[in-house]
Amino acid sequence: MATAVYLPTLTISGDELAQVEYMLERLTHYIPRNRVAEAYYEGRNKLKSLNITIPPHLRDLETVVGWAGTAVDVLDERLEWQGWTSVDGNDLGLGEIYNGNQLDVDAGLAHLDTLIYGTGFVVVGAGYEGEPSPLITVESAKNMTGIYDNRLRRLTAALGVNSWCEDGAEEVTLYTPYANITLAKNKSNWTVIDRDDHNLGRVMVAQMTNRTRASRQSGRSEITRAIRSYVDQGMRTMLGMEINREFYSVPQRYILGADMDMFLDDQGNPIDSWATVAGRMTMLPDPINDGDEDPDPARRPTIGQFSAASPAPYLDQVRGLSQMVAAECAIPASYFGFVTSNPSSADAIRQEEARLIKRAERRQLMFGRTWMEVGKLSLLVRDGKNADLSAFNNVSVKWRDAATPTRSAAADEAVKLISAGVLPADSTVTYDRLGLSPQEQRQLENDKRRAQASQRISEIAAAVQATKTNAPAVEAAAASQGASEEAAA
Numbered sequence: 001m002a003t004a005v006y007l008p009t010l011t012i013s014g015d016e017l018a019q020v021e022y023m024l025e026r027l028t029h030y031i032p033r034n035r036v037a038e039a040y041y042e043g044r045n046k047l048k049s050l051n052i053t054i055p056p057h058l059r060d061l062e063t064v065v066g067w068a069g070t071a072v073d074v075l076d077e078r079l080e081w082q083g084w085t086s087v088d089g090n091d092l093g094l095g096e097i098y099n100g101n102q103l104d105v106d107a108g109l110a111h112l113d114t115l116i117y118g119t120g121f122v123v124v125g126a127g128y129e130g131e132p133s134p135l136i137t138v139e140s141a142k143n144m145t146g147i148y149d150n151r152l153r154r155l156t157a158a159l160g161v162n163s164w165c166e167d168g169a170e171e172v173t174l175y176t177p178y179a180n181i182t183l184a185k186n187k188s189n190w191t192v193i194d195r196d197d198h199n200l201g202r203v204m205v206a207q208m209t210n211r212t213r214a215s216r217q218s219g220r221s222e223i224t225r226a227i228r229s230y231v232d233q234g235m236r237t238m239l240g241m242e243i244n245r246e247f248y249s250v251p252q253r254y255i256l257g258a259d260m261d262m263f264l265d266d267q268g269n270p271i272d273s274w275a276t277v278a279g280r281m282t283m284l285p286d287p288i289n290d291g292d293e294d295p296d297p298a299r300r301p302t303i304g305q306f307s308a309a310s311p312a313p314y315l316d317q318v319r320g321l322s323q324m325v326a327a328e329c330a331i332p333a334s335y336f337g338f339v340t341s342n343p344s345s346a347d348a349i350r351q352e353e354a355r356l357i358k359r360a361e362r363r364q365l366m367f368g369r370t371w372m373e374v375g376k377l378s379l380l381v382r383d384g385k386n387a388d389l390s391a392f393n394n395v396s397v398k399w400r401d402a403a404t405p406t407r408s409a410a411a412d413e414a415v416k417l418i419s420a421g422v423l424p425a426d427s428t429v430t431y432d433r434l435g436l437s438p439q440e441q442r443q444l445e446n447d448k449r450r451a452q453a454s455q456r457i458s459e460i461a462a463a464v465q466a467t468k469t470n471a472p473a474v475e476a477a478a479a480s481q482g483a484s485e486e487a488a489a
Contacts, residue, residue: 010192012174012181019147020174020183020190023159027145028168034117034142037221040068040228041116047235063242065234067322068223070336071329072115075222078360079367080400081107082438084375085428087394094395097378100132110138110208111367117141118219120208121158122370124377125180134381136374139205146175146207148217154373158205175205200380206373209366222329230325234318241314330355353403360402368397398438 012020039045043064083098084091098104114120121144127135139160146158158175162182171193174181178201182194198204209219322336332352375395379387418425426448428441 010195012183012190012192012195016174016176016181017190019157019176020159020172023145023147023157024161024169024172027143027159027161030145031142036228037116037118037223038142040223040231041072043069045228045231045235047239048232061239061242063235063238065231065238067231067234067325067336068227071227071325071331072112072222074329074331074335074356075360075363076108076112076115078356078402079108079111079363081111081367081371082398082400084371084395085398086396090391091395092375092379092391093382094375094378097132097134097136097375097382101134101136103136106136106138107371110370111363113138113140114208114210114219114367115222115363118210118221121146121160122206122208122374123160123175124204124206124374124381126381134378136378144205146203146205148207150217153369155203155205155207158203158207160205175203177201177203180204200385202377202380204377204381206370206377208370210363212366224328226328227325230321230328234321237314237317237321241311244309244311244314330359332356350403357403364399364402368399371397 036045043066047063081103083103084094086092110120110122117140119141121139121141123137123139123144125135125137127133144158144160146155148154149156155175156177160173160175161169162171162173164170165185167185169185171182171184172190174183178197178199180196180198181192183190184193185191209217210222211220212218319338322338323333326333326336332349334352372392372395376389376392379389379392418430424430
């Protein structure tokens, strides 16, 4: 009996090959920019010296200013995606996909890369044995790019580099609306090594962008040119303060009227410079009291000390630069470590964080659209062409509150809204305002169901017991009624 075996057609069209070349050239163009952004985020950017006040032999001294990383991390810490939710309670099984792919952790990887590079990518596909299916993975902008359609608001093609070599990309995967094609570089030609014709009509990649505008749909990094400039100035200031410390850690003294013989040991060898600074200069011989036959007071050496330079001007400059970074990043200046002796009030803290909270909420809107696209792609992978995307209209994304309310303030707000009849006591909206996690909310629902089941069992048991207790009286009444009927007959 013959068995038909499906073999994918390992071919690529001219249009698909042109897309590969175009996107690979685009990805190569952005590599230097991405490296610069990553270097500033990780504090590995090299100091741009002005060659004015820094000695040549100290130019390689490393100083690190982590303001760029702080600007990104502070915003990223307020972007906690909690999955998909639905008004009617039917999330179409997306909750299982969220938990199976551990998106409570991996979603943060996409957010962080998007804030650093200005864009990030999420790939959806079928998982192998032992993997979640649909399988959702996060890809970096260093290895992936795409062609975005403004009208469709999604990608029409994407390219991911699987491996690099000295000459560039060695293996890539092209994502089109109808196929995923893996190609390998053979000298100057591309050879198809795998082709998956899914025919779903949608690219299995969702692009996440940061700070987009109509003229720049590709996104923009949170590490702006202004922040990079402030970081460079801060590094030079810190290096200047370090050089100042090296010069003035030992008091700078001078001697007037000293002989070179005073700096020679008994064998006539020069005394070590550190020994001279540390102790010799305080024990110089007095030529007047050394048996000189014709003492001259003018020959007595004069020892003085230069005033040490204070590091205060450097710290003031660092403080000013940090305030400029705070204004650029919309974060409180206290996040950079400059605090006053008087603690800020709760109202002052909320006022300082107002811009940061609004910026985080804007990112939630932009990133939420990407996660909605990921949800649709997941349904297509799971259900194929039979996926009912119209039911997705009742689905939305759920974020933790970007603000930082206290537990007592959140509880007080919830109590007032419940008392006014605006919120029900057992609504998920109320739980969200209280700051309860999805796991805690599910636990509360289970506890309520168990409590209701126990109450019903108790009511049934009480009814049965009451029936047993009243059974003799009911039988006696029935017997008496029967006797009366017989007598009447």
